[in-house]
Amino acid sequence: MADEQQEPITRLRDYGLQSERLLWPTKGPSRFEESLGVEELERALGITTLEKAVRWAQTKSMWPDTFGLACCAIEMMSIVSSRYDLARFGMEAFRSSPRQADLLIVSGRVAHKMAEPLRQIYDQMLEPKWVIAMGVCASSGGMFNNYTILQGVDRIVPVDIYIPFCPPRPEALMEGIIRLHEAHQAGIPPAYERNGVAT
Amino acid sequence: MSTVADKTKIYEGTRIPARVPTILDVPPELRDDEDVLQVNFGPNHPSTHGVLRLIVDLHGEEVVGASAVIGYLHTGFEKTMESKTYWKCVTYPERIDYVGYQNNELVFVLAVEQLLEMNVPTKATWMRMLLCELNRIHSHLIYLGTSALELGAISMFWYCFRERETILDLFELVTGQRMHTRYFQVGGLAEDIPTGFYPEARKFIEWMPHALDDYRGLLDKNQIWLERTVGIGKLSAADAIALGQTGPNLRASGVDWDLRRDAPYLHYDQVDFRVPVYPNGDVYDRYRVRMDEMAESNNIVRQCLDKLERMEGMPWIADDRKVVLPPREELHTSMESLIHHFKIVTEGFRVPAGEIYVAIESPRGESGCYLVSDGGPKPWRVHFRAPSFVALEATATCLRDTMVADLIAVVGSLDAVMGDTDR
Amino acid sequence: MTQWSDLPGYVSDKDGADMPTVTVERERIREACEYARDQLGFAMCVDVVATDYLEWGGKGVSGYIGTATGRDLNKPMTEGLQALPDPKPKRFSISYHVLGLRQGAPRVRLQCWASDGESVPSVVSVWPTCDWHEREQFDLMGIVFDGHPNLERLLMPEDWEGHPLRKDYPLGGEPVRFSDAV
Numbered sequence: 001m002a003d004e005q006q007e008p009i010t011r012l013r014d015y016g017l018q019s020e021r022l023l024w025p026t027k028g029p030s031r032f033e034e035s036l037g038v039e040e041l042e043r044a045l046g047i048t049t050l051e052k053a054v055r056w057a058q059t060k061s062m063w064p065d066t067f068g069l070a071c072c073a074i075e076m077m078s079i080v081s082s083r084y085d086l087a088r089f090g091m092e093a094f095r096s097s098p099r100q101a102d103l104l105i106v107s108g109r110v111a112h113k114m115a116e117p118l119r120q121i122y123d124q125m126l127e128p129k130w131v132i133a134m135g136v137c138a139s140s141g142g143m144f145n146n147y148t149i150l151q152g153v154d155r156i157v158p159v160d161i162y163i164p165f166c167p168p169r170p171e172a173l174m175e176g177i178i179r180l181h182e183a184h185q186a187g188i189p190p191a192y193e194r195n196g197v198a199t
Numbered sequence: 200m201s202t203v204a205d206k207t208k209i210y211e212g213t214r215i216p217a218r219v220p221t222i223l224d225v226p227p228e229l230r231d232d233e234d235v236l237q238v239n240f241g242p243n244h245p246s247t248h249g250v251l252r253l254i255v256d257l258h259g260e261e262v263v264g265a266s267a268v269i270g271y272l273h274t275g276f277e278k279t280m281e282s283k284t285y286w287k288c289v290t291y292p293e294r295i296d297y298v299g300y301q302n303n304e305l306v307f308v309l310a311v312e313q314l315l316e317m318n319v320p321t322k323a324t325w326m327r328m329l330l331c332e333l334n335r336i337h338s339h340l341i342y343l344g345t346s347a348l349e350l351g352a353i354s355m356f357w358y359c360f361r362e363r364e365t366i367l368d369l370f371e372l373v374t375g376q377r378m379h380t381r382y383f384q385v386g387g388l389a390e391d392i393p394t395g396f397y398p399e400a401r402k403f404i405e406w407m408p409h410a411l412d413d414y415r416g417l418l419d420k421n422q423i424w425l426e427r428t429v430g431i432g433k434l435s436a437a438d439a440i441a442l443g444q445t446g447p448n449l450r451a452s453g454v455d456w457d458l459r460r461d462a463p464y465l466h467y468d469q470v471d472f473r474v475p476v477y478p479n480g481d482v483y484d485r486y487r488v489r490m491d492e493m494a495e496s497n498n499i500v501r502q503c504l505d506k507l508e509r510m511e512g513m514p515w516i517a518d519d520r521k522v523v524l525p526p527r528e529e530l531h532t533s534m535e536s537l538i539h540h541f542k543i544v545t546e547g548f549r550v551p552a553g554e555i556y557v558a559i560e561s562p563r564g565e566s567g568c569y570l571v572s573d574g575g576p577k578p579w580r581v582h583f584r585a586p587s588f589v590a591l592e593a594t595a596t597c598l599r600d601t602m603v604a605d606l607i608a609v610v611g612s613l614d615a616v617m618g619d620t621d622r
Numbered sequence: 623m624t625q626w627s628d629l630p631g632y633v634s635d636k637d638g639a640d641m642p643t644v645t646v647e648r649e650r651i652r653e654a655c656e657y658a659r660d661q662l663g664f665a666m667c668v669d670v671v672a673t674d675y676l677e678w679g680g681k682g683v684s685g686y687i688g689t690a691t692g693r694d695l696n697k698p699m700t701e702g703l704q705a706l707p708d709p710k711p712k713r714f715s716i717s718y719h720v721l722g723l724r725q726g727a728p729r730v731r732l733q734c735w736a737s738d739g740e741s742v743p744s745v746v747s748v749w750p751t752c753d754w755h756e757r758e759q760f761d762l763m764g765i766v767f768d769g770h771p772n773l774e775r776l777l778m779p780e781d782w783e784g785h786p787l788r789k790d791y792p793l794g795g796e797p798v799r800f801s802d803a804v
Contacts, residue, residue: 067243069250070272070618071297071378074341078367081360096245111621113779114250114271117242143290146275147786147794148778167378219772220750270777275794277762278787313639440665440723443751454723462727552707555640556719556731558668569671569717573678574703584669584719592754621777 051187058102058128059181061090065101067121069108072135072167076107084170089177098124103180104157105173109137110150122157130190132161132176135168142166158191213438215596220442223595225256225264234258242271246349246607249617251591253610257603265598265606267591272621280581284547285311285385288578292568293379295583296619299338301330302561303583304383309464310557310568311385314550315522321466322513323387328465329400329503330373330382331559332496336407337366338562339489339496343414346486346611350427355417362410365403372396385548386523387516397508400500407497415490428482432597432609435480442596443589446564447488448613452480458560470502482605482612489614492562522548547576556584563587563614587619628661629654629732641719641729648716648734652743652769655718658732659748664720667749668729671717672759675710676789679703712737714765718745718752736765744770762787 011029068076079086086092095101098121110118122131133153136142139162141151153159160183163176184190216223229235236257242250250271256264276295280288292303305327312319344359367377373396374380374389382389418424434444439452449456457474459467475491477484516523524543525536542548552574558567564586571580590613597609626635626642631650636643646654658664712735722728736742744767745752756767757776764785767773775782784791 066245071294071300073249074297074378077341077345078360078364080356081364082357083361083364098243109272109274111271111273113273114242117271121243141795143294144274144279145793145795145798146279147792148273148275149795151796169377215750220746220753222772270775270779273777275786278791278793282793316639441750443666443668443749445666445668456723458727461725549704552703552705553638554643554673554717555638556669556729557640565668567669567719569669569719571673573707574705579678580671580673582669582671588754588758589751592751 052185055185055187059184062102062130062181063093063095063100064091064103064105065098065121065125066094066096067104067106067118069106069110069114070137072107072138075167075170075173076105076134079170079173084174086174086177089181091177098122099126101125102128103130103132105132105134106138106153106157107134107167109142109144110153111148112150113148115150115156118153119156127192128190129192130160130180130184131157132163132173132180133159134163134173134176136164136166139164158195160191213441214433214435214599215438215441221592221595222266223262223264223598229258229263232258235263237264240606246345246611248345248610248615251610251615251617251620253594253606255598255603255606260602260604262598262601262603262606265595267594269588269591269617269620272617274618274622276583276622277581280578282577284576285550285578286543286547288581289384290379290381292583293381294618295585295622296561296563296566296587296616297378298341298616299334299562299566300379301327301334301383302559302566304381305331306557306559306561306566306568306583307570307581308383308385309559310555310570311550313557314553314555314570314572315385315519316551317386317517317519317522319387319517320514322392322507322510323515323517324465325503325507325510326388326392326515327383328467328470329500329507330370330380331465332499332503333366333369335496335562336493336500337363339493340366342489342562342611342614343486346608346614347418347424349607349611350424352418352421352424355414358410358413358417362407365406369396369400369403372399384516384523386519387514389516391515392507397504400504404497404501404504408494411490411494411497418486419490425483427605427608428486428612430479431482431601431605432612433480434593434597438596439480439593442593444564444593445589446560446562446586447485447492448564448590448593450474450476451484451488453478458558458565462558464557464559466506470499472496472499482608485612485614549574549576550578558584561586563590563616563619566619583622585619585622587613587615587617588622590615591620626730629657638731641731643717643731643733645733645735648736648740648742650743651716651718651732651734652745652748654732655720655745655748658720658730662722662730663724664722664728664730666721666723667718667745667751667755668721669717669719670745670752670755670759671719672763672765673715673717674713674763674787674789675715676713678710679706711735712740714738714763716742716759716765720749738764741766741768743768744773746770761785764788 080092133139138153141149161176161180165172238255240253242252252268254266276291280291292307293300295303340359340363344356347355370380371377374382434452436453439449455476460474472495475488477487520539529536550572552572554571556569558565566586567584569582573579626644630653631647633645714736716734718732756770759765760773761775761777
């Protein structure tokens with residue numbers, strides 16, 4: 001038809017909806033497809049890019065790894081408790097195995113003896129993975145500027161969010177987690193993609 | 200009162216490993232056995248004990264060898280405190296035992312005050328006692344919640360942390376901080392007790408016995424709990440004394456020893472409380488001792504509140520201007536106050552030369568501070584006697600004749616906090 | 623009152639605000655501990671602490687009057703002392719805090735002195751709890767305990783060099799502006 005040659009009608013199958021191809025390979029465009037243009041089709045169906053959908057799913061169930069080291073671990077345990085309920089973010093499942101975890105919340109001071117296990121755990125996590133440095137000791141060494149404490153975990157792992165205070169209130173930790181969710185949904189890549197391999 | 204029946208036969212029938220007291224060696228007949236597997240319960244593991252590493256030899260499901268490796272949280276408190284003035288030092292001890300934080304503050308502050316031979320006002324000592332007992336309840340709640348969680352009684356975690364939140368609200372009301380309150384000062388308290396604290400504290404202590412009944416109802420006669428804790432990880436009285444155990448671990452082994460009653464500090468000789476002692480020395484008895492201690496601490500808090508409510512308007516910190524900062528209003532009018540303030544803040548107050556060891560009954564046992572002063576504004580040597588350090592020495596003895604599933608129950612019942620162990 | 627002079631290796635004793643301090647010869651500390659446990663009834667060893675007295679009193683007496691070497695105008699706050707403390711016999715003191723589990727909670731501090739390089743007999747056979755305490759003091763202070771069944775580093779990594787709590791070991795960390803202010 002002359003109409004079809006002048007204006008190619010966008011088909012649903014161009015967006016990946018392939019069910020018609022299997023059932024009726026030679027089917028022509030439907031009335032729905034004929035009545036819409038390209039932009040209308042996108043808006044009408046709520047089509048999103050695959051990345052956006054995947055990012056939404058990742059933020060809604062970002063499982064942390066049990067990496068409680070010191071005092072901040074007690075406050076991390078209290079966000080799982082009923083008052084500061086972390087389950088509303090889908091994150092109450094703390095995975096003990098790093099291979100099943102997405103988020104490493106380094107809560108507490110990292111001694112040089114612990115730095116090697118920390119890096120091993122980080123390496124065992126699968127991409128995409130995020131790191132939150134919880135508390136001042138993880139962010140920068142805190143009040144301990146001495147021979148045995150690593151002055152900030154960003155020396156060995158790339159960090160996405162730094163949360164100050166000693167120890168952070170559970171609300172502060174949740175603010176950090178929510179900001180991480182928002183950053184990820186907006187498309188900001190995790191820290192290892194920004195910094196490259198950890199310095 | 201002593202249960203050390205015969206001093207010369209102190210270690211008869213001991214279960215402490217013979218070669219190295221803290222390492223359970225694989226018995227010689229199993230050493231070449233191919234079925235013995237060495238497993239590393241690494242510093243990062245599912246249980247909530249912090250960074251403890253256990254290297255365990257397993258023959259099938261039985262534990263035949265065990266040793267603990269610590270030091271993954273060594274923070275160098277003692278060396279760091281040698282370079283800070285006494286005022287700044289007070290923030291450090293709290294982070295050592297980060298669950299019973301005010302007890303560590305207390306022991307350091309008591310040591311400095313004893314070297315200074317200061318008199319602390321009564322209101323401050325009663326408030327210190329109240330906060331330390333609340334901290335004891337807080338620490339036992341965390342013990343109960345995390346131990347039950349690891350043995351599968353997952354809902355206990357949420358119940359215990361509900362009460363814990365109320366205690367932290369009380370701390371925040373008084374001190375402004377949930378954890379690591381830094382409220383005890385050399386000479387008394389940092390600030391006066393705010394209004395509204397006493398009614399809130401009363402509400403809590405009226406509610407607490409109901410919460411304890413809830414916990415007892417869930418666990419005390421629970422068949423699964425009993426099977427997992429009764430008879431596991433036994434520690435006899437003689438072994439406990441030989442291994443230096445104190446606190447609930449010692450009282451659960453049948454030794455009737457509590458520093459609050461036997462060597463009273465603060466005002467413990469003026470309050471009535473019972474000391475729970477149970478004979479068997481297994482995980483279940485340690486659980487029962489801590490449950491009873493929570494109820495007794497509640498009692499002590501009630502008695503402290505009765506005393507404190509009548510002390511409105513009394514001073515909360517000592518008057519010795521060489522050590523304690525003057526109130527800020529005085530700085531506008533008095534030259535001596537200004538000079539005292541200047542000297543104390545810039546140089547720090549000086550503590551007379553000497554050495555002292557002060558011990559208190561923290562939730563984990565005897566927590567002590569050994570302080571050596573050379574007469575200057577900074578400590579020469581500070582050492583903290585950590586009850587968790589000593590409790591972990593008993594893991595090898597308690598893990599005799601256990602299975603791998605009991606490993607977590609035993610380590611949890613010793614209630615070791617790794618910050619306290621590694622300092 | 624207990625007669626401390628019956629202790630094997632007794633040198634001197636001193637009363638303190640918290641507990642008496644009994645100084646014992648270093649070579650005979652194990653016999654002294656056995657005597658304390660068996661004859662005097664101190665059933666529990668609570669703590670083993672080593673202290674490094676290098677440059678004890680080295681800050682000198684301070685004040686705006688002047689120090690021994692004159693007045694340093696760049697450092698008016700010399701953190702000096704008001705009186706020189708008593709000199710110590712050797713570099714390291716090793717204190718054993720022991721407790722008797724009976725009425726009155728008697729405590730005593732058994733103390734012995736050692737120079738750098740001198741070893742101290744281990745008391746693990748007397749009180750098994752001293753195993754880790756002695757290991758910790760070996761790790762952090764470098765004092766070798768003779769007869770200890772497993773004298774290895776406890777808190778620092780196994781390949782660490784040096785003994786951090788000694789006075790000639792630097793605090794470490796990284797330099798921060800004004801970090802050497804009081």
